[in-house]
Amino acid sequence: MLGLAAALPGCGDLPQPFRGQPGALATRLARPPAYRLAVLPSEGALLTDAEAERFARELAEALMAQDVPAVSGSSFPLDWQVVATAARDGRQVLPRYALRDADGSLLGEVAGRPVAAATWAEGGEAVLRQAAADAAPELATLVARVDARRRTGDERASGGGPIVVLLRPVRGAPGDGNTSLTARMTERLAGLGMQVQDRAEGAGFAVQGVVAMAPAAAGRQRVEIVWTVSRRDGHDLGRVLQLNEVPAGSLNGFWGDVAFVVADEAAGGVRDVIANAGGFAPPPAPAPAAPTAQR
Incomplete structure (x- = not known):
């Protein structure tokens, strides 16, 4: 046996940005968020596998800068998830970010700023970091809104x-x-x-x-x-x-x-x-x- x-x-x-120092988001919501975001490398973002992993890291770091607890690459069973996709529209690429709960249900979506298709295809740290920085504030707002709404429900x-x-x-x-x-x-x-x-x-x-x-x-x-x-x-x-x-x-x-x-x-x-x-x-x-x- x-x-x-x-x-x-x-x-x-593991990153624990709210332990001891809740930050601005926690101040707005009265207590630290009861979630963590896992930013997953996406096959639908028109990036190579290596660039998708890099973009996930950049987005997680940009969310951390917005006082949102986030990691990239792997997740625990209760983590919420952020998945980035991208679609080509003429000479532009339109990034989009889906926020899902731990059960996979869609909580909301955020549209990123358009990027020139040639620039997106070229990739590189600077391009991906800028795209992440552009998306993080709106994602943080979406997360805060969903979290605040959920706190009035099942406790x-x-x-x-x-x-x-x-x-x-x-x-x-x-x-x-x-x-x-x-x-x-x-x-x-x-x-x-x-x-x-x-x-x-x-x-x-x-x-x-x-x-x-x-x-x-x-x-x-x-x-x-x-x-x-x-x-x-x-x-x-x-x-x-x-x-x-x-x-x-x-x-x-x-x-x-x-x-x-x-x-x-x-x-x-x-x-x-x-x-x-x-x-x-x-x-x-x-x-x-x-x-x-x-x-």
């Missing part, structure tokens, strides 16, 4: 009710491991008092499990399962790591009881990571004992 579950602290190298994740967790399907397991582990983890987290769902809306935390298999000595396989816990603002809160060795090929079919054991151990680690991040309210103080009657 798999064992050796360990909770690891979150990485500290379950910030107090009162159960902790709401987005559980992404497990990836990388052989056999029926992805399905079995996801189902058993859903049951175990729910058994610990969390509200588990497969959509991002309303969730305060996200959990993603990834399985990696590697050969080991004497006909055995090394199994590594990492459960990453993240928060809506993109902060990586921590990881629960499970390591073990099993007979080679023994998990290529049904996981059965192994999935129950894995989920049982991992769910406790996930609970601890969320608790350490302040996700659970402290238990009420015990009532003082009644005085003993004197005879």
